[in-house]
Structures are given as structure tokens and as C-alpha cells.
Amino acid sequence: MIALATACLTGSVAMAEVVPPSEVTFDGYAVEQSLTGTPGNPEEGRKVMTTKSMGNCVSCHAAEDYADVPFHGEVGPPLDGVGERWSEAELRGLVVNAKMAFEGTVMPAFYKTEGFNRLGDGFTGKAHPEDKPVEPLLTAQEVEDVVAYLKTLTYDE
């Protein structure tokens, strides 16, 4: 109840204020503050995670809940039950930049725009133009949607 109230409060304060990737504050590996102030939509989050051109999390992670999507990867652990294992803030931190929790992990940082080696222009193989702003892999709202979906991945459904 208290957690919910706090979430609503921060929500209204941060209304329409999108936190840019460079300004995300970590508490350890967790990110308390919503990136948008708008609650995530789990339906959208599921789509982001299972669509190749979006999060494409399915390329590395399997999960019972999206068993209908073909070809689940095995590079990362299955995501069944992550909604119980991790808090919302922890899940947000994992999606924003999993390296804060798992040093040296192969899981990409989905909300980060700096510090890359030989950054390309998408999948073109060409250098990212200097004058073009770097887009994070997911938008702030997509991160919130994914986090909302991950929270639904519990064992007791």
C-alpha cells in the first residue's frame, strides 16, 4: 500500500518528465524512479520482449508465458518467476543496464547511450554519425512496459 502510494506520488511529480539515459540514478543495481512517470503496460512489454526489431529479449531468454513465440534463446536464464525474484526497481535497473548487477554480463544495456566501442548506425555496419543523437535500444516507456510485464512473471498465476 505504502509502496503504491509512493509510486503514485513520484509519478505525479515526474509527470511527462522523461529521465534521459545519462541521468538515470542507480541505487546499487536498482533504479527506483520510473523513467516516465506513466505506469508500464504489460501487454506492450510482452510485445517489446518478443519482437526482433524491439527488445528481442527472446533471443536470449525463454519463458513459459510467451511459449507461443517460436525459438527461445538459451544465452540467459529462463525468465519464469522473475517477478517474484526481483523488485520493480531491481528489474528496471536490470533492463536499463544489467552490468550494474552482473559484472561483465553479455546482456546488453537497453537504456544507455554512452561509452560504446565502435558504435554503429543500427545494423548497417557503418559508423554512427557524430552529429546524430544516439538512441537507446529501448525508449523510456518501452523500459517501463517491459518492467511491468516482467512483474507479471510469477509462479502462482
Add this chain to the structure above:
Amino acid sequence: LAFGAGAALADEDAELVINGEIEIVTKTDAPAHMDGMSTIMSGWRFRDSTTQMMEMDDFDNPAMLAVEDAREKWSTPVGSEDKSCADCHGEPEDMAGVKPVYPKWNEDAGEVRTMQMQMNDCRENRMGAEPWKYDAADALAMEALLSSVSRGMPVDVAIDGPGQSTWEQGKELYYARTGQLDLSCASCHEENYGNMIRADHLSQGQINGFPTYRLKNTKLNGVHSRFKGCVRDTRAETYSPGSPEFVALEMYVASRGNGLSVEGPAVRN
């Protein structure tokens, strides 16, 4: 349950014998310079059995058509000197043993050379012919021919001596994370071989089978083009085929296969 010849299952324990006579080592102890892993395996072990089968007989291996074309080119005089490869090198079979040690240090040139670089040196400086475009059809067909005559011989790329600094550079590139996905070759081919990444069964990214005929694009594919594709998939700026970086990376990756048999031209999906 009898597993028929065409069963489309990945068989990581299958053994490869080509044409019923050329025994190919597709799994062996890792060379001493690799501290990350103990066993090395050819990409052949990670393919489904239909794809595996295609490599077991030259009549079923689509790459062999290009090899036959290259055989003709081998003995066709070209260039201002009107010379053919055969004029200086004899039969392609006389080149058995060349492929396993490439890329290698060339003393006169003072650089590490891939086989394609060496072939182009002959074309430009000994035949007065145009160099072949890197990893394009002509170069790959000839590389496939010269690989085919060495099939079954162990890959044996030197990592010390004057080529060592190039090898070190290649090693650095292998472990360097690139692109917005921040992945290195090792992220996929050392830490995750055997795992599925979406629909792809990750191999160790060995190059003993190159050039490879890929069912996906139905042609021969060169080592550098494959590297380029993998680097691009990390959302990075790639290097170009023939670039010094890819030459160094090829040398390093080839040496990770020291002990596997030369297998090219292999069939992959």
C-alpha cells in the same frame, strides 16, 4: 529407434569422413595458448544432420562446383605474363599443406598474409593480372580449391616468431566488446557455444571449414565477410574484408583451431 541418414537433428557427436576416405578431426583438445576452453570443435558439429550430410560427399557439397571452376582457372594463362598458376605451382594437389599454416608471416613482404593476399601477390606481381576483389567469388573459389587439397591435414598456424604481434592484435580484437550490444566474439563463441541464440545454434566460430558454402545465401562465403556479419550484429562499425584488423583476427581465430582438420569448403546454414 534408428536414426536415418536424413534425420534433421543436431548431432554433436557425429564423426566426419568425406568421400568415405578423408577423416576430419572435428573435435580435439584446445591448443595450449587458449586458456578459456579445453576442447575445440568445428562448426560442422553444430549443424543439423541434413547439413552435416551434405559435406560428407563431394557430389552433395554445392561448394565443389566452384572448386571445379577454380581448377580450370588454375591452369588458364592470364595477365601480361600469360602465365597460369599451374605454370609455377604444378597441380593444385601439389599445394597440399599450404592452407593449414595460413595466415602466415611473409618474410619478404614483412607482414602476415592471408591466402587471398598471397594469391593476389602472385596475380599482380608474377602474372601481371588484376588482383581479385577480397572475398569475392573468384578469390573464394580458388581459396576453396587450395583448401580442398589440404582437407584432413591439421590446422597449424604459427603464433610466435615475427607474426606474433599481429596474432596479439587479433587476440585483442577477439575479446574486444563492440557496438551498442557491447558483445565480443568470445561473448557468443567462447562463453555461449552450444546455446541457442534465438533460432541459431552457436558454434565456437572456428574457421577450419572456410570458405563455407552457406545454404542461406547459396554461395561461398569468406572468413572476413563472416566476421563482418558478426560484428555488424553487435550494432558496431565493422572493419572491411582485407583490412589489417581482419587479417589479424583471421590469424588469431585460425590459431584457435590448431589441431582441427582443414575442412573447407564446408557446408553451413
